[in-house]
Amino acid sequence: MTPQPLLEVARLFLCLYTQAALSAPFVRQVAAGNHRCLAWPKGQVATMTSSTLSLATEIEAATGVNPATCYQCGKCSAGCPMASESDLRPHQVMRRVMYGSREQTLRDESIWLCLTCETCSARCPNACDPAGVIDALREISIESGMATMPRTISAFHKSFLEQIRTNGRLHEVGLVVGYKLRSGALMNDVTNTPGLISRGKMGLLPDKIKGVAEVKRIFDKCGVTL
Amino acid sequence: MSTVVDAARAPSVPTPSAGVLAYYPGCSLHGTEPEYDESLRAVVEALGIAVAEIPDWNCCGASSGHTTDHLLGVALPARNLALAEAAGFDRVLAPCAACYNRLASARIAVAEDAEVRERMPDILGREFANSVEVLSVLNVLREAAADIAQRAAAPRPTPNPIVGARLASYYGCLLVRPPEVSGGDDPEQPMFMDEIVRACGGEAIDWNMKVECCGGAFSVSRTSSVLRMGRAIIEDARRNGAEAIVVACPLCHTNLDLRQKAMESRGEARMPVLFITQVVGLALGLPPETLGLKRHFIATEPLLADLSVRAAQRVADEKKAAEEKAAKAAARAAKAAEAKKAAEAAPDAGGDA
Ligand code: SF4
Ligand code: SF4
Numbered sequence: 242m243t244p245q246p247l248l249e250v251a252r253l254f255l256c257l258y259t260q261a262a263l264s265a266p267f268v269r270q271v272a273a274g275n276h277r278c279l280a281w282p283k284g285q286v287a288t289m290t291s292s293t294l295s296l297a298t299e300i301e302a303a304t305g306v307n308p309a310t311c312y313q314c315g316k317c318s319a320g321c322p323m324a325s326e327s328d329l330r331p332h333q334v335m336r337r338v339m340y341g342s343r344e345q346t347l348r349d350e351s352i353w354l355c356l357t358c359e360t361c362s363a364r365c366p367n368a369c370d371p372a373g374v375i376d377a378l379r380e381i382s383i384e385s386g387m388a389t390m391p392r393t394i395s396a397f398h399k400s401f402l403e404q405i406r407t408n409g410r411l412h413e414v415g416l417v418v419g420y421k422l423r424s425g426a427l428m429n430d431v432t433n434t435p436g437l438i439s440r441g442k443m444g445l446l447p448d449k450i451k452g453v454a455e456v457k458r459i460f461d462k463c464g465v466t467l
Numbered sequence: 468m469s470t471v472v473d474a475a476r477a478p479s480v481p482t483p484s485a486g487v488l489a490y491y492p493g494c495s496l497h498g499t500e501p502e503y504d505e506s507l508r509a510v511v512e513a514l515g516i517a518v519a520e521i522p523d524w525n526c527c528g529a530s531s532g533h534t535t536d537h538l539l540g541v542a543l544p545a546r547n548l549a550l551a552e553a554a555g556f557d558r559v560l561a562p563c564a565a566c567y568n569r570l571a572s573a574r575i576a577v578a579e580d581a582e583v584r585e586r587m588p589d590i591l592g593r594e595f596a597n598s599v600e601v602l603s604v605l606n607v608l609r610e611a612a613a614d615i616a617q618r619a620a621a622p623r624p625t626p627n628p629i630v631g632a633r634l635a636s637y638y639g640c641l642l643v644r645p646p647e648v649s650g651g652d653d654p655e656q657p658m659f660m661d662e663i664v665r666a667c668g669g670e671a672i673d674w675n676m677k678v679e680c681c682g683g684a685f686s687v688s689r690t691s692s693v694l695r696m697g698r699a700i701i702e703d704a705r706r707n708g709a710e711a712i713v714v715a716c717p718l719c720h721t722n723l724d725l726r727q728k729a730m731e732s733r734g735e736a737r738m739p740v741l742f743i744t745q746v747v748g749l750a751l752g753l754p755p756e757t758l759g760l761k762r763h764f765i766a767t768e769p770l771l772a773d774l775s776v777r778a779a780q781r782v783a784d785e786k787k788a789a790e791e792k793a794a795k796a797a798a799r800a801a802k803a804a805e806a807k808k809a810a811e812a813a814p815d816a817g818g819d820a
Contacts, residue, residue, distance in 0.1 A: 248605065303537075321798075322682070322696055326692060328678070336671065354689075356640075356680055357684070358640040358644065358683065359640055360640070360644065360678075362644070363644045363646055376533065377537075379534060383535065383536075391688075393689060394689065397531070397533040397684075398534060398535055402531050402532070405526045405532075407541065409526065410497070410526045411495075411526050413498045417687075430690075435723075436742070436764060437499065440763075441762065448494075450523050451523050452523050452525070452546075455546065455593075456543075457591055458591075459539065459546065460539065461587065462586075463537045463539040464536070465592065
């Protein structure tokens with residue numbers, strides 16, 4: 242048997258030599274013990290704790306996308322319907338994931354302005370899946386308490402999920418009331434309400450399913466608290 | 468072990484439902500867009516497609532689910548697939564594009580991700596084999612396109628108003644992206660809906676915004692963005708000669724119909740937004756009352772009135788043309804008969820040679 246540490250060191254040097262890449266992410270990944278040169282053969286990745294993980298690695302673990310493969314062509318941003326309203330356009334998000342500060346990236350409002358329309362991912366010539374990366378960033382930012390989503394958007398998601406958790410289905414009136422209380426946007430859409438009711442588009446009573454307990458169980462098992 | 472699990476493990480006798488599609492209406496069709504539900508039910512009945520609602524279905528979580536938690540975004544739709552499976556269905560129709568997308572994505576996630584697959588039965592408290600195929604309304608109507616075309620072209624007392632109608636097929640995001648859920652259609656230049664429109668006798672116009680996003684989930688929480696995107700879509704449809712936009716998604720419908728008043732500039736004509744099921748219903752000659760056409764914010768009556776005038780005109784023109792043709796043919800026949808008679812009466816002069 243070859244002694245493991247020796248092999249490890251040999252691989253590191255080989256990698257250093259061939260890549261000639263003493264770049265910041267490379268050093269960071271090696272320091273964190275998760276550069277791909279250490280990950281061969283499979284199962285040899287050094288154990289990592291979340292504090293030593295770089296954002297790029299976390300994203301790769303969550304999505305299977307290696308953000309380093311993005312070559313910044315910008316095609317994703319060219320088709321993004323929210324690009325004109327966001328500070329960070331999708332290709333810039335990809336760059337940030339590689340080189341930016343973890344906290345700055347996770348705290349950026351832009352990730353909450355993504356509509357998950359998937360245009361970027363469908364068009365990326367390199368299968369980088371920016372929409373999936375942004376989805377994962379949102380999840381990580383919630384988990385690490387750094388989410389800075391605009392109040393209206395967080396109010397909407399919370400009210401929406403609360404409706405499902407309590408009734409199993411969405412109840413528009415409940416959603417609207419919950420949303421207004423959370424967001425403070427009390428007058429939003431008030432003028433449309435009579436039109437919605439007269440057209441039979443707004444039921445006043447919630448539609449509660451029998452399996453509410455099952456739905457609650459799903460929320461609990463997924464660890465989603467509201 | 469919780470009671471939920473026990474209840475689920477109790478032998479549920481699968482009802483034989485060969486050929487019957489499980490129907491997953493979703494919250495929008497029960498709430499803000501009942502006309503989609505009405506028109507869909509009317510159309511599948513007319514086409515002889517049997518559907519049965521999934522008992523006790525729950526909300527698929529749409530965008531809030533997976534935006535917040537990936538696993539929740541899979542588990543909420545997966546419960547519905549498990550329910551359909553337990554009831555013995557092998558295909559489910561989800562007319563709402565958002566629900567379709569969530570159900571289809573959950574099916575793919577469970578199939579491709581071993582960890583998710585292993586955890587699912589525990590999360591759901593149900594057995595789950597992931598055996599149910601998910602269909603969009605476009606898949607189902609396209610399967611029936613030949614039948615629709617035949618019936619749309621059949622002569623009937625009130626002529627088909629859709630013939631010659633210039634319609635912009637709008638797919639938006641959720642029916643075509645990610646490409647794995649597009650059900651075989653081209654994600655950048657999809658044609659399924661255009662084919663259905665053509666089967667109905669309509670003219671599917673060529674335009675640029677068929678797969679652009681309408682702003683979907685931001686309808687309530689960031690309306691300004693939705694107005695910007697919706698305006699661009701409607702303007703492009705108008706520029707390319709559309710009389711109406713056709714959709715297969717209740718969120719697109721809300722954003723383009725309910726919000727249109729807030730986006731229009733003075734003097735612009737309104738652009739009615741029809742569900743594909745309403746178009747098919749009209750082409751099949753179903754009574755407009757059964758298709759929920761009066762529930763829209765942008766009135767559909769002026770368009771329908773115009774279309775039926777044109778249809779009546781077209782039928783009258785066709786009749787006239789046919790009569791003229793018949794008259795001409797009769798005149799020709801009479802002339803020929805006369806010539807023959809003359810020839811018979813005077814065989815020498817008839818040019819027997
Ligand atoms: S399209 Fe793909 S490769 Fe190009 S910048 Fe965007 S993520 Fe990177
Ligand atoms: S998914 Fe998000 S980032 Fe990608 S194009 Fe759509 S809005 Fe832009």
